[in-house]
Amino acid sequence: MATATGKIETKDSLVSLLEENSxxxxxxxxxxxxxxxxxxxxxxxNENDSPRGRIYLMRAVVEGKVGLGESFINHIDLCLGCRACESVCPSGVPYGHLLESARAEVSRAKADRGSVSERILRLFLNQVFTRPRLLRAGMALTRLLRDSGLARLALESSLVTGRLRFALALLLASRTPIRRRGERRPVEAHSDDALRVACLRGCVMDGLFKEANLATERVLDRNGCKVVEAIDQACCGALHSHAGQIEQARSLARKNIDAFQKSDCDRVIVNAAGCGAAMKEYAALLSDDPEYRESAREFSSKVRDISEFLMELGVEPPAGRLSRRVAYDAPCHLIHAQRIAHAPIDLLRAVPGLEIVPLAGYESCCGGAGIYNLQHQELSGAILSEKLDSIRAAGADTIATGNPGCIMQIG
Ligand code: SF4
Ligand code: SF4
Structure with missing residues (x-):
């Protein structure tokens, strides 16, 4: 809510963030x-579509120099949230946190103006992604569309166009090359002092990349960890934070903290970079919550990306061999938000037979950025085409990455 002077008075406002991080x-x-x-x-x-320009705009809004008008909304909307700017900033400006606060304001402003796309987005995020049963049912239908051949048929026909056509292409790119090995992971006998690890299932990972989740558990098991279940876990809330739905993100964070606490795990393992980055930030997200502040800090300290964890542990190389030329493309939320650059490459190097080839611009966004590719198809496509040029030049037969959105965008 803005006052007559343009100052914003809500709890999640840019003003309060500016005060906290002044x-x-x-x-x-x-x-x-x-x-x-x-x-x-x-x-x-355009300077206004640069980090410096966006920070300038945010400060101008906070200082009441400009209002939350179309121009501000558009420039904030066009930001990928990739946080590449944070990695190179010598002053340590916490751009990601600023952006989330700006997006909360933009989301409110759009809702006040009766934006239909904002309403649909809120409906999905707040009514579907927060309801595990409904989400599972939706994902089951989506898998049916993908695996029955219907999505392929629709894509090959000229009946489906625009965003829907692109969404179908993304869905088809989520098909996994991992061979199905049954639903249950093999459980090896572990010593009593084995590290207890609980994995985040994730919404998209559980719905469309379940084989990768099961493979993650098998690798953890083989590396001497005791895999335990965090039964009542929920969506990590990353999409909600990125869309400015901060209260929903907090509510999901509290659910996850409770669920993982109940599992009595030593580490929370995440194999999707966007989810891992969000969960490592629960401490900041709940820093004003007296009931959860401490447990959020403890929770975040336990979160590890799978590559980070295995390299910390000292990975046991797989017994098999994989003869492939692999290029690694870094997910933004791994390399920039979590600052994990080497672990995924070191992990790939531990696989016998893999030849790792360099990928120019591997640290740059692929244009996927959550649902950015559906919201800003043209700009996302231009950013992707830069990535695809690098991939072609690398001469790899496999591209490895660590986030479902990147797999679908590049695939
Ligand atoms: S988050 Fe990415 S797109 Fe947004 S300002 Fe920073 S570098 Fe640019
Ligand atoms: S201080 Fe950081 S955010 Fe500001 S212009 Fe320099 S690099 Fe960009």
Whole structure:
């Protein structure tokens, strides 16, 4: 809600964030080092679509110099949230947190204006992604569409066009090359002092990449960990945070903290970079919640990306051999948000037979960015085409990455 002066008074507002982070935020020295790292600036060449420009706009809104008008909404909307700017910023500006707060304001402003797309997005995020049974049913139908051949048929016909056509292509790209080995993971006998690990199932991972989840558990099991279930776990809330639905994100975070606490695990293992980044930030998300502040901090300290965890543990190389030329494309939420650059490559190097080839721009966003590719098809496509050019030049027969959205976008 904005006052007559344009100041914003809500709890999740840019004003409160600015106050909490004033030292860091005000250290944006406008150096512009982040500009070449920003995919939207590289594509559009507009200062307002650069990190520096967006920070400037946010501060202008907070200071009441500009309102939450179309221009502000568009420039914030066009941000991928890839956080490449954070990795190169010498002043440590917490751009990701700023963006989430700005998006909360943008989401409110759009809802106030009766935006239909905002209503649909909120409906999905708040009524489907927060209801595990409904979400599972939706994912089962989506799998049926994918695996029955209907999606392929629809894509090959000229009846489906635009966003729906692109959504079907993304869905088909989620088919897994991992051979089905049954629903249950083999449970090896472990010593009493084996590390107890619980995996996040994830919404998209559980719905469309279940084989990868089962493979993750088998690898953990084989590496001497005792895999335990966090039974009542929920969506990690990443999509909600990115869409400015901060209260829903907090509510999901509390559910997950309770569920993983009940499992009595030593580590929370995540194989989707976007989810891992969100869960590592529960401590910040719930820092104002007196009941959950401490448990959120403890929870976040236990979260590990699967590659990070296996390299920390000292991975036992697989017995088999895989003769492939592999290029690694880093998910933004692994390399920029979690600052994990080497572990995935080291892990691939541990697989006998793999030849790792370099991929130019491997640290740059593929344009997927959650549902950005459906919301901003043209710009996302332009960013993707830069990525595909690099992939072709790398000469790999396999692209490895660590996030379902990237797999679908590149695939
Ligand atoms: S965000 Fe960081 S890198 Fe970008 S202009 Fe500000 S200080 Fe420089
Ligand atoms: S998050 Fe990515 S797209 Fe957004 S300003 Fe930073 S570098 Fe640019």
């Amino acid at each position: 030292e860091k935020l005000l250290t944006c020295v406008h150096c512009g080092l982040c500009l070449p790292a920003c995919p939207t600036y590289r594509e559009l060449g």
